[in-house]
Ligand code: ADP
Ligand code: MG
């Protein structure tokens with residue numbers, strides 16, 4: 001089987017087999033660009049290599065030897081020949097570009113004999129010995145694992161002795177001396193000498209490059225970029241061209257457009273009289289590419305021409321490596337250039353305007369991460385030096401403020417005009433006002449879907465969570481990370497996009513809706529068929545959502561409205577009420593507040609639908625912590641503190657909280673179950689909604705209220721509650737009901753049984769909204785609050801699961817329930833509207849799924865809306 005391809009046998013389509021570098025070298029050769037000849041050993045051979053105890057099979061080795069013979073002919077030189085030695089580079093090249101993660105060796109084919117031949121045939125001994133010492137250095141570290149600093153130390157000492165600073169000023173004798181020092185370095189650290197047999201060099205080098213696929217750096221890079229381990233790397237063997245031969249030689253890297261601004265025009269750096277990695281390694285400071293125009297004008301012109309050709313050929317910004325040998329330009333690599341968010345967007349829009357790519361293509365190139373970067377404030381990276389910890393990048397954006405360890409202080413400080421960063425071991429719904437007041441949130445426990453993360457994302461607030469290396473003592477108001485201790489009031493900076501925690505104040509860059517972004521979003525809106533709505537709980541969120549393009553509110557949670565410090569006492573009063581009369585009294589106080597909430601939201605969403613979900617969480621979430629109460633009660637009793645009356649009150653409270661306590665609250669008395677057992681709560685909410693609708697309509701606001709019942713599992717639940725909505729509507733709206741208000745009633749589908757019986761439930765629903773957070777929790781039987789901290793991370797590490805199912809929809813399992821429910825629901829009621837409102841509504845691959853199963857819209861947090869608009873367009877293409 002063919003495992004070795006000469007460059008002239010391959011092309012850009014063969015990336016999977018030849019790796020990106022190999023396929024692109026072949027393509028460049030094919031279109032006639034000056035590429036030094038060579039060949040590629042396939043990724044297949046790499047996989048075989050690992051199956052066969054890291055040995056090159058005889059078959060593959062034979063093909064390599066044959067290809068070398070061809071290469072010798074093409075280059076007019078012989079490998080290992082003392083007079084005209086062929087030298088080659090052995091270069092790694094994976095399928096997905098992993099810049100700098102694996103290894104490459106240059107100048108292979110030099111030994112004590114051929115180096116003399118090279119010196120003689122070029123008339124340049126200094127150059128020949130320089131090449132040889134580079135080979136010994138690279139071969140030593142890549143193949144034999146000798147640590148690079150051993151070589152670097154010897155090189156430094158040599159330069160000191162010679163009194164020179166730059167590598168290129170070292171004399172031929174100096175390099176010769178270094179060669180013998182390197183030889184003893186081999187003996188000392190590898191227990192062997194440098195192989196003089198060039199074929200042995202080649203074999204060892206190819207094997208080492210294959211092995212570099214599994215070096216820790218490459219493994220880590222693959223893990224964070226979701227690159228499969230099975231892919232393997234190809235190896236490219238290419239005849240050398242030399243940028244280190246003299247003043248008319250050099251090497252450099254150029255981008256066809258500026259990778260940080262997107263600006264059109266060559267951008268890059270080069271070094272005269274240097275080889276390969278000198279540019280990136282920072283041995284010398286390279287010159288900006290524009291100076292090449294003055295220094296070697298003919299070469300510069302050729303380079304511009306080649307760059308333009310490559311960009312047109314690949315229809316994308318290219319990152320190109322080149323080398324100039326004695327006044328001749330060679331192309332050594334091209335690939336799509338990495339770029340930051342702003343550049344990505346500008347380049348994509350520019351390429352459309354230049355008629356290089358169609359709009360669809362431009363849209364497909366936008367990555368979720370790009371939008372995250374653009375829509376949130378970021379750090380001025382030049383000021384980031386001291387990172388004390390890195391947690392999960394839970395909610396993008398950067399925040400600077402003073403540390404506080406509790407929500408009340410955060411709120412207090414915000415009122416005083418200070419910027420606070422809320423630092424907590426974890427957050428609970430009780431901390432919400434602190435999250436709201438703070439600039440950003442840092443937690444030491446909890447994953448990407450922990451309470452803090454979900455809430456912060458919803459508010460577009462930067463959040464770093466699960467930062468396990470940070471120890472937080474709320475009592476002592478102190479956090480420690482390694483050696484560092486920070487106290488309340490100390491300044492700190494968070495980067496929610498990367499999870500970095502940085503002490504002190506780092507300047508921020510403002511987020512901006514650039515013209516390019518607006519253009520791209522417009523193209524997306526023209527193409528997409530899925531509608532995009534927002535999860536928004538406050539008028540502020542609603543306005544943000546609308547500004548970012550929301551076509552309605554798909555989920556307005558009402559529990560957050562109950563958690564503000566002014567309302568919580570009344571909510572507690574309502575919950576702890578002895579009888580219905582007392583409960584009604586408390587609810588009466590809440591009614592006008594709720595009405596006000598809804599009025600403001602309706603106004604903000606004038607003309608667009610607003611889906612309001614009735615109260616969902618278990619009641620005890622609004623009550624004091626039972627453990628703390630027990631402690632307090634114990635203390636009071638033991639020390640006989642407080643008055644008799646106070647103790648009795650506490651005891652009563654404890655009894656009530658105890659009575660509401662549940663072993664599995666997420667499977668307990670919540671959602672519609674709550675609304676059925678305590679009808680007056682939902683009635684108050686429904687009344688508030690309709691009163692607000694009435695009031696707004698009078699003002700001329702166009703209101704489309706939709707009432708959503710959570711946690712339905714049986715159609716009887718929805719039947720009952722729907723009837724109650726209609727009743728209240730009748731009562732509140734009276735005649736208006738027929739005239740102005742077309743309200744809708746629907747349900748969340750989040751209990752598996754509801755999905756299974758969708759046909760029956762559809763009879764009472766105008767719409768279904770898939771609450772995929774709970775649906776995932778209940779379908780997989782994973783507790784959303786605990787799974788990540790316990791087993792989920794380990795599951796993902798062990799690849800038992802492809803993703804965290806709370807972030808990326810489990811289309812195979814949970815998705816099947818959704819698909820079935822949509823189908824059966826629409827069959828029973830063709831007008832049924834379907835949507836998704838879990839965290840997944842803002843995830844690209846999940847949106848793809850929503851498009852496929854025919855949902856009408858996705859609903860996500862306001863700051864995910866631009867992303868959802870783009871993802872919806874991508875799904876439609
Ligand atoms: P990486 O994948 O880390 O970029 P490369 O395989 O591209 O590694 O090679 C490292 C450096 O060596 C690059 O600057 C490249 O241009 C240079 N190089 C590779 N092969 C040759 C060659 N045949 N002649 C001259 N320079 C080369
Ligand atoms: Mg390279």
Ligand code: MG
Pocket residue numbers: 616710750771773774
């Ligand atoms: Mg739910």
